[in-house]
Amino acid sequence: MKILLNELKEGKTDFFYELEKKQANELFENTEIKRVKLSTDGWIQKKGPEFVLFLHVKGQGELTCARCLEKFKYKFEDEFTYNIFLGKDPALSRKEYNFSEQDAASLYIENYELDILPLIKEIVLLSLPMKPLCKEDCKGICPVCGINKNIEKCSHDSKGKYSPFVDLMKKLRKTK
Ligand SMILES: [Zn+2]
Ligand SMILES: [Zn+2]
Structure with missing residues (x-):
């Protein structure tokens, strides 16, 4: 216009x-x-x-x-x-x-x-938000099996809440 x-x-x-x-x-x-x-x-x-x-x-x-x-x-x-x-x-x-x-x-x-x-x-x-989230408590994707944890459950779920540190910890462990 x-x-x-x-x-x-x-x-x-x-x-x-x-x-x-x-x-x-x-x-x-x-x-x-x-x-x-x-x-x-x-x-x-x-x-x-x-x-x-x-x-x-x-x-x-x-x-x-x-x-x-x-x-x-x-x-x-x-x-x-x-x-x-x-x-x-x-x-x-x-x-x-x-x-x-x-x-x-x-x-x-x-x-x-x-x-x-x-x-x-x-x-x-x-x-726009820096980190867009579908909902505040979005559980994300299981880093092991890749399912959407908002919809499905898997056995890797035991630790409960999503933590951004989980991914970081995994990366750190891999590099050691
Ligand atoms: Zn989401
Ligand atoms: Zn899983």
Whole structure:
């Protein structure tokens, strides 16, 4: 979705945008989240030559659990504010602007065409957990026989709770 900054009226312009399936697939190709559905609402404010953009992104997608490797549905929601600067050199253009929102990311664009899709992508990717889990107490996969311990039980189960140290200990033992 592109916003043409030179066509905006003074003041705030609200917008709502829903990502199409094909667009979502392209945007999140080669990322850890799949089957993304999302919508974004926000506003862009123009004051003379200066712009502030606010994006609120909400949706869901599919992640792979780091423990059991099963896919699961993940919901995300986040928002971000950007100060938009026209021009190439950040150090130079910054001096000319004083309308900037504090605690906002600075965005430099070289022409009046602002594409918000890369920004949406960034917001979603930043909201993802470092270690995605299908559930807090996911039991993971048995390191011996490979079954999903959330679904099945095996005789290697006796130690009970999953511990990330188990794998580490095994590796250490092997290297000795
Ligand atoms: Zn899991
Ligand atoms: Zn087992």
